[in-house]
Amino acid sequence: MARWEPNAAERLARAALDLFSERGYDDTTVIDIAQRAGLAKSSFFRHFSDKREVLFGGAAMDDLLTAAIASAPPSFTALEAVGSALDAAGKEVFTSARRETVLRRRAVIAANPELQEREALKRLSLTASMTKALERRGVPGLTARVAAELGALASAVAIERWSQTTNRSEFGLLVPRQATFARFTSSRSWTS
Numbered sequence: 344m345a346r347w348e349p350n351a352a353e354r355l356a357r358a359a360l361d362l363f364s365e366r367g368y369d370d371t372t373v374i375d376i377a378q379r380a381g382l383a384k385s386s387f388f389r390h391f392s393d394k395r396e397v398l399f400g401g402a403a404m405d406d407l408l409t410a411a412i413a414s415a416p417p418s419f420t421a422l423e424a425v426g427s428a429l430d431a432a433g434k435e436v437f438t439s440a441r442r443e444t445v446l447r448r449r450a451v452i453a454a455n456p457e458l459q460e461r462e463a464l465k466r467l468s469l470t471a472s473m474t475k476a477l478e479r480r481g482v483p484g485l486t487a488r489v490a491a492e493l494g495a496l497a498s499a500v501a502i503e504r505w506s507q508t509t510n511r512s513e514f515g516l517l518v519p520r521q522a523t524f525a526r527f528t529s530s531r532s533w534t535s
Contacts, residue, residue, distance in 0.1 A: 351380070351382055351386055351389075351390060352390040352391075354380040354381070354382070355376055355377070355380045355382065355386070355387055355390055355391065355397060356397050357380070358376050358377075358379035358380040359371070359376045359379075359394060359397040359398070360397070360398075360444065360447055360448060360451065361379065362375055362376060362379055363398075363451040364447055364450070364451060367454070367455075368394075368451055368454070368455045368457075368458060369455070371394065372394075373387050373388075373393075373394055376394065376397070395457075395458065395461055398448055398451065398452065398458065398461075399461060399462075399465050404432065404436065404465075404469060405468065405469060405472045407428075407431060407432055407435055407436070408428045408429075408431075408432060408469060408472060408473055408476070409428075409472050409473070409475070409476040411427055411428035411430075411431035411432070412424045412425065412427070412428045412473060412476035412477060412480065413476055413479065413480070415427045415428070415480075417480075420490075421477050421480075421482045421486050421487055421489075421490035422490045422493065422494075424476075424477060424480065424490075425473060425477070425490050425491060425493070425494035426494070426497075428473065428476075428494070429494055429497065429498050429501070432498070433501070437501075437502065437505055442505075442506075445502075445505075445506060446506055449506055466495055466499070469495060470491045470492060470494075470495045471491075473487075473490075473491035473494055473495070474487045474488050474490075474491040475487075477490055477491060
């Protein structure tokens with residue numbers, strides 16, 4: 344086995360997605376994934392807690408969104424900070440080079456109720472992380488929650504549109520601009 348080759352986590356993720364697409368999620372084992380990647384089973388568990396985590400990327404998206412919210416200019420509103428974070432995620436994760444991988448991942452998740460449930464929990468976790476990041480910026484709790492929920496909804500719609508096989512737009516072009524968020528909320532006062 345080629346244990347010395349770099350990018351073990353990436354190789355494992357690629358192998359898992361290939362096997363999930365070929366055999367189905369339920370008919371693929373951790374051993375199958377490790378063997379396809381040319382690694383030992385123990386290598387798999389150094390990078391992932393279980394085979395579901397191969398599809399959900401650990402805390403990478405959480406970290407990306409919370410860092411982008413934290414680094415948004417202090418003058419940004421909560422929605423502008425969330426919009427900025429979504430733009431950063433789009434540039435980092437939802438690139439044209441990764442479109443096929445994202446499409447395959449979505450197909451595997453759509454075919455398995457357990458994975459659909461995990462995807463829903465991941466979305467809730469991302470929303471909670473964005474809410475906490477906004478609160479750390481001094482945004483009141485309810486305002487932070489509403490901004491994070493709107494951001495999560497906008498992101499889900501953008502991902503769905505970006506994933507359509509006929510769509511060739513970049514992800515960032517599909518996320519509603521901060522101005523759209525601002526117009527929506529300007530008629531309401533969201534306070535804790």
